[in-house]
Amino acid sequence: MVCFVRDRGKAAAAFAFIVMALSTSFARADSAPAPDPYHELETKYLFGFTEGADIGAEGEQSLEFETTTQWGRRGGVYGTLEQEVEYENVPTQNFGYELSAHTLAYDVNGVTGAADAAGVSFSGLSTELRYLVIGRGPGSPIGFTLVAEPEWARIDDFGQHVTDFSTTLRAVLDAELIPNRLYGALNLIYAPDVARSPGASWAPTSTLGASAALAYRVAPKVTLGGEAEFYGAYDGLLARNWQGDGLFVGPTLHIQFTGKIMLAAAWETQVAGRASGDNRGLDLVDFPHQRGNLKLEFEF
Amino acid sequence: MRIILIGAAVAALLAAPALAEDAAVKLVLKNHQFIPHDPEAPAGKTLAIEVSNQDATPSEFESKTLRVEKVVPAGGAVTVKVRALQPGRYRFFDDYHEDTTEGFLVVK
Numbered sequence: 001m002v003c004f005v006r007d008r009g010k011a012a013a014a015f016a017f018i019v020m021a022l023s024t025s026f027a028r029a030d031s032a033p034a035p036d037p038y039h040e041l042e043t044k045y046l047f048g049f050t051e052g053a054d055i056g057a058e059g060e061q062s063l064e065f066e067t068t069t070q071w072g073r074r075g076g077v078y079g080t081l082e083q084e085v086e087y088e089n090v091p092t093q094n095f096g097y098e099l100s101a102h103t104l105a106y107d108v109n110g111v112t113g114a115a116d117a118a119g120v121s122f123s124g125l126s127t128e129l130r131y132l133v134i135g136r137g138p139g140s141p142i143g144f145t146l147v148a149e150p151e152w153a154r155i156d157d158f159g160q161h162v163t164d165f166s167t168t169l170r171a172v173l174d175a176e177l178i179p180n181r182l183y184g185a186l187n188l189i190y191a192p193d194v195a196r197s198p199g200a201s202w203a204p205t206s207t208l209g210a211s212a213a214l215a216y217r218v219a220p221k222v223t224l225g226g227e228a229e230f231y232g233a234y235d236g237l238l239a240r241n242w243q244g245d246g247l248f249v250g251p252t253l254h255i256q257f258t259g260k261i262m263l264a265a266a267w268e269t270q271v272a273g274r275a276s277g278d279n280r281g282l283d284l285v286d287f288p289h290q291r292g293n294l295k296l297e298f299e300f
Numbered sequence: 301m302r303i304i305l306i307g308a309a310v311a312a313l314l315a316a317p318a319l320a321e322d323a324a325v326k327l328v329l330k331n332h333q334f335i336p337h338d339p340e341a342p343a344g345k346t347l348a349i350e351v352s353n354q355d356a357t358p359s360e361f362e363s364k365t366l367r368v369e370k371v372v373p374a375g376g377a378v379t380v381k382v383r384a385l386q387p388g389r390y391r392f393f394d395d396y397h398e399d400t401t402e403g404f405l406v407v408k
Contacts, residue, residue, distance in 0.1 A: 035393070035399060035400065039391065039393070039398065039402070040365065040391065042364065057364065057366075057367045057369040058367055058368050058380075059368065059370055060369055090367075093366075093367040093383055094367075132367075138365065138385070138386050138388020138390060139386025139387070139388055259395045259396075259398050
């Protein structure tokens with residue numbers, strides 16, 4: 001070293017540089033690698049109207065604002081906008097629940113088979129119970145959850161006063177087709193319902209459905225996707241008489257702004273369907289032409 | 301004889317929780333890094349994960365695949381219980397610093 005570096009100051013500087021370089025490289029070797037920005041996502045709200053199997057982490061609580069809109073029926077003007085305020089809690093690693101209050105704004109004018117109505121009303125209460133049967137993760141490429149959503153409604157989808165009790169039962173299956181990038185989900189749905197208008201007798205009906213969705217993460221916080229849903233409407237709690245069916249398709253969006261704030265949006269259009277006794281395409285008696293959904297979640 | 305058998309059965313019932321005792325995992329959070337970064341745990345046993353936060357700010361220990369989350373106060377410690385797990389790598393993180401603070405529980 002003395003031979004090559006004549007100046008002592010320069011030698012000291014060179015030595016210090018080498019020590020610093022070595023210490024930096026050792027520090028890098030000791031410290032953890034930088035986390036992959038595409039870390040795990042909760043799939044519950046990833047697929048629009050189709051649900052994902054995740055239920056959240058034990059101890060998680062959140063406040064959610066969910067807006068659902070429906071547009072288009074035969075013969076006139078039809079539009080509703082339902083606003084739900086939801087409290088969600090996950091008390092165990094396999095069970096979560098939600099409590100919801102609903103308000104409905106409606107504008108029904110000249111729709112075939114429906115009375116005109118317009119206004120805003122408190123429309124009902126509901127809960128959602130989610131039981132995680134199989135958790136997605138090491139040891140299982142799929143998640144499987146059973147969901148029950150009992151609901152009491154005092155205003156129906158046409159703005160009419162009713163007493164309505166329903167439960168949507170849902171079997172939810174999902175999978176990461178490409179880890180932390182591409183997700184898929186399947187839902188099977190059965191929704192029995194009994195409703196009574198003032199002065200009328202109870203009317204039992206039911207809905208059977210199936211949906212499928214794919215979602216791809218285009219950025220660490222942004223996921224885009226598409227879904228298809230098929231619903232059949234029936235008289236009777238056990239799907240006795242077919243009344244109509246509709247096929248919906250549409251895009252989905254999911255943005256995880258932070259670990260605590262999430263936005264999910266979906267829009268779907270009825271592209272095929274038929275109502276009992278009506279040869280025209282689409283079932284606009286039992287289902288709307290368009291549906292939209294927006295969820296905003298704040299975890300605390 | 302009958303008393304002895306009953307006593308043995310009661311003793312066995314009381315001992316059962318001890319036999320099913322959690323395996324313990326200890327984590328330290330310091331300078332917003334988990335130490336150790338890749339702790340190990342046995343498969344098929346319930347776990348008690350103790351997280352000590354040596355930083356001056358609170359953190360939230362969370363894991364999507366372990367399905368737990370709990371706030372760890374600055375200078376404090378919490379213990380979370382986790383069900384028996386299959387072998388594999390389970391990511392955990394500080395939800396207040398998810399982009400920088402993570403680790404992996406290696407279950408064998």
